[in-house]
Amino acid sequence: MRPEEIGSLNNLVEALHRNAVGRGGEGALHRKVGGRWEAVSYGELYGMVRDFAAGLGGLGVGRGERVGLIARNRVEWPVTDFAVQSLGAATVPVYPTLEPEQIAHILADCEARVVVVEDEELLGRVSSVREELPALEHVILMEGEGATPFGEVLRAGRERPLEGWEEGWRSLGREDVATIIYTSGTTGRPKGAVLTHGNILSNLEGIQDALTVHPEDVFLSFLPLSHVFERTCGQFLALAVGASVYYAESVEKVPENLREVRPTVMPSVPRLYEKMHDRVRAMVAGGSSVKRWLFGRALAAGKRRYEVMDRGGRPGVLLRAELALYDRLVFRRLREAVGGRVRFFVSGGAKLDAEVGKFFYAAGIRIMEGYGLTETSPVIACNRLEKPRFGTVGLPLSNLEVRISSEGEIQVRGPSVMRGYFRDERSTGEAFTQDGFFRTGDIGSFDEDGYLTVTDRLKSIIVLSTGKNVAPQPIESALVTAPHISQAVVVGEGRKYVSVLVVPDYAAVRKTLGVGGTDEELSGDGRVQRLIEREVEEATRGFADYERPKKVALLPRELSQEAGELTPTLKVKTRVVQRRYGGYIERLYA
Known part of the structure; x- marks a missing residue:
């Protein structure tokens, strides 16, 4: 589906319907059941939705x-x-x-009358705060017992079709609300970003124009x-163009699923690419001296190709021959x-270190880094296949x-920017400039060719007692590419110098x-x-001398989502980590 075809759609359901009609027998969603991948066709998916x-x-x-919808990725x-x-x-x-x-805060704030949950464990969490949810009338359970079964609701709908349903969704326009997404963030209480059908469709148009x-x-x-x-990217865009989506069994099974599914596109976060990068480097380091030499030469040749392309040139005959040889051997x-x-691959949610991107580019694996926010549906910018930077x-x-504002803040205006925060006029007013630009809260700059660099969150900047400002994100991104460093958190607010908490590999x-x-x-x-x-x-x-950590503290375990230290996109919740490891930080400056 071309951008202009997406532009002709009035709502997200219409995009699915087009493929149910035009590609009804083709696989839309795939899940692994009993060791085998099972497909749900576009026609079947549309029927289940109906x-x-x-x-x-x-x-x-x-x-x-x-x-409300509380579940892991599944059909x-x-x-x-x-x-x-x-x-x-x-x-x-x-x-x-x-x-x-x-969970209670989100469901109470949006006054959800119905919530759909995945299993009994999640049902237990909702049940434990049920008294705080006076608007909640029905809980639907995908698997397990203790609430209205998902299958029962599906069956009831099949037996008693909703009269005028298709006419109803066809009447929806781009101005109608499609979703309210509560920002996860690394600080503050979540706010509900109100996104319309038009917000998301406009974003799909822009993405499809940039990365078809x-x-x-x-x-x-x-x-x-x-x-x-x-x-x-992985649901609305994929299903709008008629592509196939496979749900990975788990994060741990991603390497195995990659080999089985053989995807052509995958959105992910830098953490995955960093781990892949570290595994390859570790394997090379454990090989023979000849293999290490060969890999080094191959990597250097691949990076030379990137440098030539970035300058607007084309690799010469000798470099092309060298690359062909290394491609076959390495x-x-x-x-x-x-x-x-x-x-x-697409990388978003946090900063991808440039060296990781160049490493995979050299190997013929292109990682297109992009940038966006919940409030912008989300993509604001992304690299292009023909000339990534x-x-x-x-x-x-x-x-x-x-x-870029005079303070260095990235600001954006356009059809994919949210309507506002749900029932929060004050926060909505603060989020926009007088001329209608959304304040992202990120610091950035454009280069001479119009490529955007995001430095860090405005609120994340560390101000030293010397008056120097330090953006921790670029430093942390550089550190995690080191062979023996898994995670890093730069600290030093109000101190004479910066230090770093490190989780070694x-x-x-x-x-x-x-x-x-x-x-x-x-x-x-x-x-x-x-x-x-x-x-x-x-x-x-x-880095500048004042940006380089002067002291290092080693943490005894990996920071994790389960411990509340990472967001769902694996960004570090800096305030949580600083509170939890406050003793470590104090000893660094004792």
Whole structure:
């Protein structure tokens, strides 16, 4: 579907309907059942949406209502999403990793009358705060017992079709609300960003113009659909163009699923690419001297190709011959490890280190970094296949205006920018300039070719006691590319110098130093401390002296979502980490 075809759509349900008519027998969604991938065709998906919508209508869901959705990625997710929207209601996605009180805040704030949950464990969380949800009338359960079964609602809708349903969704326009997404963020209480059908469709138009997706494309979906990045790119865009979506079994199974599914497109976050990068480097380091030499030469040749292309040139005959040889000897195996037919990966949600992007580009795996926010549906800018520029988030989408304020803030205006925050006029007013630009809260700049670089969040800037301002994100991104560093959090607000909390890659440390012991024991080992300090010094060599961490503290375990230290897109919740490891920080400055 071309951008202008998306532009002719009035709502998101219409996009699905077009493919149900034109590609009804083609696979839309795929899930693994009993060790085998099963397909749900576009025709079957549309039928499930129709039936579930009728079932929801029987429960009183209609225009202007809000329906909560708490589940991991699975077929029932888009079925619920499209069904709710087809009734003129708004889907309110909730991360399944949230605690009961966080779930209560979202469901109470949007006054959801119905909530659809995945399993008994999530049902228990909702039930534990039921007294705080006076508007909630019905809970629908995808699997398990204890609430109205999903299958029962589906069956009821099939047996009692909703009269005028198709006419109803056809009457929906771009100005109608499609979803309310509560910003996860790393600070503050979540606010509900109100996105219309037109907001999301406009974003699809801009994305399709920048990074064209085809019906033949195959997506592997593993980022949470509760996040706007995966939902817009991995659900709405994929299903609008008639592509195939495969739901990964789990984050741990992604490497295996990559080889099975052989996707052509996959949205992800930098953390995945960093881990892939580290695994390849570790394998190379453990190989023979000849293999290390060959890989080094191949990588250098690939990076030379990128530099030539970035300058607007074309590789010469000798470089092309060299690349062909190294591709056959080195890089083909690396591409096969991710399925062998990836057209491009997409990176969003946090900063991708430029060296990681160049590393995979050299191997023939293109990672297109982009940038956006929940409030902008989400994509604001992205790199293009024909000329990516690593270290930037690419060029703004063609249907958006993007500017840098006098304070250095990125501001955006256009059809994919949210209507406002749900029932929060004050926050909405503060989020926009007088001339209608949305304040992103991010610091950035344009280069001479119009490529946008995002430095950090305005609120994340560390102000030293010397008056110097330090943006922690570029430093942290550089640190996690080091062979023995898994995670890094730069600290130093109000201090004379910056320091860093580091979670070492303890498996790599054991291999390099030839030592044993638990992670906690190694975090107190002087040899590990010296190794990490050397890597911190080396990784930050290109930064100004006041930006380079002067002291390093080793944390005994990986920061995680389960412990409340990472957002669902694996960004560090800096305030949580600083509170939790306050003693470590104080000792750094003692």
